[in-house]
Amino acid sequence: MDDRLEQEVSPTEAGQRLDAWLGSRTGVPSRSAAARLIEEGEVTVNGVPEDSKRYTGRAGDVIAVELPEPAAAGPVIGEPIPLDIRFEDEYLIVLSKQRGLVCHPAHGHDSGTLANALVCHCGIDHLGTVQGEDRPGIVHRLDRDTSGLMLAAKDDDTQRALQNLIRTRTLDRRYIALVHGGIAMGEG
Structure with a gap:
């Protein structure tokens, strides 16, 4: 209800x-x-x-x-979604997230997410769960319609360390936007 x-x-x-x-x-x-x-x-x-x-x-x-009543969080099931991996070692993955891919399960998106792809690629036991069991490996997120490089952690210590680097702005992240036409103030 x-x-x-x-x-x-x-x-x-x-x-x-x-x-x-x-x-x-x-x-x-x-x-x-x-x-x-x-x-x-x-x-x-x-x-x-x-x-x-x-x-x-x-x-x-x-x-x-x-x-709406919150959906009960269940285990993230691996799905064979292609990943564009740019770097991977025993601690982390750097990948290029494509536009249209949701990062983790949420209301209206319980499958087909980056988290599902990471579970399929690494296995649920080989991903950090600091963000919660429903966000395995996720260090930070990009909106569904945004593409770009993302980090995924293979253990909790790496996940905490990467999140701390982002929080303290030690890790340099840059955003580039391509715009066509005029954008009114307060839009876009």
């Missing part, structure tokens, strides 16, 4: 984008999950459906959403 979240925007929360406000509520796992709920028409503001994640809340607004 779904749970219903209904809360009033406080004066200190006024001005926050709807996806950010909703993503900070208990029961909504992330800002991107909040954006998905908004896009799917599951969110109302003062009883009226709101389909823009950019809506900025005002003090006293009543925001409501039906929260």
Whole structure:
């Protein structure tokens, strides 16, 4: 059964984008999950459906959403999904994630993920599980529609070390975007 979240925007929360406000509520796992709920028409503001994640809340607004029941996390099953491995040793894998591939199982994506491919390639017992049993080997993620190099860890110590390097910004990561046409301010 779904749970219903209904809360009033406080004066200190006024001005926050709807996806950010909703993503900070208990029961909504992330800002991107909040954006998905908004896009799917599951969110109302003062009883009226709101389909823009950019809506900025005002003090006293009543925001409501039906929260789907979280899926029970089960073991990630290996699937033979091709991996573009650029480097691999006994500790880690550097791979080029293709556009369209989800990094780990999540609502609406319980198979066909990078995690499933890593389990098939390495075996579940040869991947770090610091991020949880449902994210074997995953050190960081890239959005589904983003391609680029990623790291995967083959044990917990390597996974912690790589995550610490990212957290402290010791590991240098760069992003390049190719844009065609004009992009309006606040878009893209």
